[in-house]
Amino acid sequence: METLNLIKNDPWLEPYADAINGRHKHASEKEAELTNKGKQTLSDFASGYLYFGLHRTDNGWVFREWAPNATQIFLIGTFNDWKEEKKYSLKRKANGNWEIKLPADAMKHGDLYKLMVHWDGGCGERIPAWTNRVVQDEQTKIFSAQVWAPEKPYKMKKKTFKAATDPLLIYECHIGMAQEEEKVGSYREFQEKILPRIAKDGYNCIQIMAIQEHPYYGSFGYHVSNFFAASSRFGTPEELKELIDTAHSMGIAVIMDIVHSHAVKNEVEGLGNFAGDPNQYFYPGARREHPAWDSLCFDYGKNEVIHFLLSNCKYWMEEYHFDGFRFDGVTSMLYYSHGLGEAFCNYGDYFNGHQDDNAICYLTLANRLIHQVNPKAITIAEEVSGMPGLAAKFEDGGYGFDYRMAMNIPDYWIKTIKEKIDEDWKPSSMFWEVTNRRQDEKTISYAESHDQALVGDKTIVFRLIDADMYWHMQKGDENYTVHRGIALHKMIRLLTASTINGGYLNFMGNEFGHPEWIDFPREGNGWSCKYARRQWNLVDNKNLAYHYLGDFDCAMLEVIKSVKNFQTTPIQEIWHNDGDQILAYMRKDLIFVFNFNPKQSFTDYGFLVPAGKYEVILNTDNPDYGGHGLTDDTVKHFTLSDPLYKKEKKEWLKLYIPARTAMVLKRGK
Template structure:
């Protein structure tokens, strides 16, 4: 293969010195695909472990159960059906390649029965949850987990086919359990009936759901997974999750699953830790087994059985639940032997110095290829902070194949700015560079803050801006300067971030209206309280509070952006930036975005060079509806003024009144095309 055949290298000549590594990774993935599927096979035909392993009801009503456990010397199912005793009737028989199998008559177990495996190995034995269990439930009294026989009538989907709208992709990141007002755990049904209508009204066209895969510790936010094929039973049944997804599709909302393939919980009874008694069945057996920062276990992506387990997991969620794609968690940790810890990633050398986990890169490449093979319209997003080139480049072009990568530097930039800079030191040149500095061949998801910035020990943007004043001064008739500043910057930060996207925009639930305080799940340190593990929707529903105004602005911003077809693909054309004035202006399509970050100066007749024509104001952060002062007259139309100096460029002076800490969006009015005259009939 010639190095020029890969578009990733063609599109970025700076990658030329690393072409051997890039081509090598690409060929590794192709070789592994052929090894798994055969010369003419497809990944879709290979990734079917979930249809073979686990518990399945046959067409004649009988049952078959299989488990991959190469180190086991014996496996027996115990459960309600055996009065939790080890009966010979429920003992599995060994087959080839570490597979164990049990076939049972129809009356041997029933829908709803609880069960586990008793696995024996040389030197020990223990209770285990099957690796491919699709329903796992925690006992409220003992807090122990059991698998559950789950064979209800097939769910009848209302929406047969759904295609996500990604032009642009506007994501509402959410958590089922903490989505409700109550101090407790919310359900799939409550989310479907109470929260989805809010999201639809807000204008977002996708939800990204966290904590779907079963996890023993609720406070892990779903990132310490134990049962990879089981939707968390804390929130309801699998059918209720399907109903949620079905309803979202009815509302035109895509459903993205936050999938965790980067590591697994260490628990041995509930998880995969030592399912067959060995340490290296699913995970590395050496010093790489335990993640040094996350107190979890690292998958061995070099094993075909592990690849099959994870690829089949992607296929299972896509087909069984009709998720529209995945946000892969912890991709940086997967890509490097160091998990990216303590590395600066300051140059291309850092991505090709031999510290990359080629097995993990191969797995991610195959996962993206499989997902898009099953559903060409599926969405894949990488949570990755190192900036590895090619992550969101198609596999055929030499990339790893994600559709988007999270722009994780943007929230870090905003937090750093809020913590370290005075308002008068905010520089538009820095803001614009940070928001638009990205690889031309990779799409990103931009965001001000996700769930990460809302966790206890950190602060949301609104709380950094207003802090304790939020508790006392959020009534609409209370003109508190700290609140006024915070609301103004909250709106401006979101508008400048959302309007410069090159792929999509993400918001964590409640942050659109400035949800106060932090997220803190029940734990011993807080008395197992749910006070901070919920969303206080009454704050935005109460019209006497200013949260309503922030929500109104977010709605207007999202609807404005989504109203422009392929907004994310329009070039961002800088029109003006002046750090001493703290003014920034740029154009996308017919929309001009103008920001005055200056905390004290209002400008009258301030000139911005823009395409000649007439403009109307379509959005103002200073609108009284959004908690502003209403100093921008939105009814005024603006005609540009000619300047001979700039006449050859087609730009003229667009002169505006700009209050301090305000932004406005103007639309260039295009003359309607003249209708052709109709020739009268003779």
């Protein structure tokens, strides 16, 4: 057998060649099985949403459900006063499937419905597993499926769209909390008020959380009940489609935070005990429940479950034109332990037999399918263990994700801020942390995501400034703590974003230092939305210092986008000195210089760089971004020759670098 490139690229993986080859073979054989040895495509196989669920036909309706343990199933709803009637009784078909065909007047758009499922020893109301619309009654709080067949369904104006990934600049967002008002925001409001902000800021992709229907709003969308239903608390399917269409017209890609790592336990709303069989969709025994998340774990070894989940991926791409997915909780899927209590210290921890080969196979097939449906689709793995090959090509022995989240970076920044005084921040350590990654796998770098903004944690700006945000963010009234926080916030982001090898991510509002934490409405806070919103007025108010951070973020992205294929240009370290706390590196014609020293500014600090004229194009100390303006950035910097480095074509660039500042210089022709 020819050695896979994953192993060729990393000789340390050679001792685990059998395991890597075995996983690759497992996925190949499963794909052959599901596609009848290539007689159909994986995309053909993943079309379950066109068969199951409720569909309008030329002469009426057809409804189908997979419920092998059921003995009888009725459709009940507003059309029959929620009563079991013979004419709404489903017929058992082959392979555990059930079906009913109804005349056109049997139901109408907007009707509510459920299934009444009978099994040996019991019965119960269930929301269909494949339903594409679920709504909650405001008074009773009860969820029901809804017939969704509008007379004029939304038609996408932009039929084709290619995401800009040069580089991928992701704005992570949540529809419900994107509004200023203390309420749950809507798809329409997001489209009209927030998309223009994102486009103006310079991001070319949004990653939307909490799209799949979830009974508890405060779960942030991670306890999914209805996998094919776009959450109705934000509006209608037509409004979500229009939002995506509008984003595309602005050149913004739309990816979805998809949850296939687990499901909510709910039985009436979800899949927890669908037809009296608690294991229809989920692993049996001790592996059924996730010990930390109070949720259920899919049985990725069942073809029917693979069919359900793969069809789910294709559905969101075909029906809504999503450009890809960020897969949540991948670490939890990969390991029997869900990664809990594991240190992942060496390669042996990835190949010790404690991995779920079924889940690995599913993730590989999901990537195969997604890129078959749309070769330009984007897939990102949220994975903390560092599993090798996750974002390597399938042909090379990898799992096929386009990117993996660089989850080490936010952890590093939080740990540094929490545990070290400014004088102990080491540029060599910072540079290693933001560039430490597998060469054959692209990553999404980020300083912080929604994780750091939740109750129980703190955002970077809140850790840096804390309570002084309430009293000293008025321009002209900033104290030392605020000045320090603003300076480090910009420097941390610039170092993180300028060292990417794939893409960069920012969570909604963090670009301008949104204060406080996110706390969704719950009993403990009187069901208030006060902390589940974004206070855009803070960045819009030019009398407050927040706009400095927002303006800097915009300028930083402009610099990154000014270099073609910035993310693939080599990063060349020029210099670091942990004593001085100075760091400098180069990407193409740009030089990035950081002085993390809290007290000492340096005059005529020299770096050996390619000869030429250099101009400052971004400076964290610029007064426009809340800096002190200690340098004259109109000055052109000419390098000074040194006979010792003539052969290397290097000359000295001498700079004045104020304390706690960073600058970007561009080499002129």
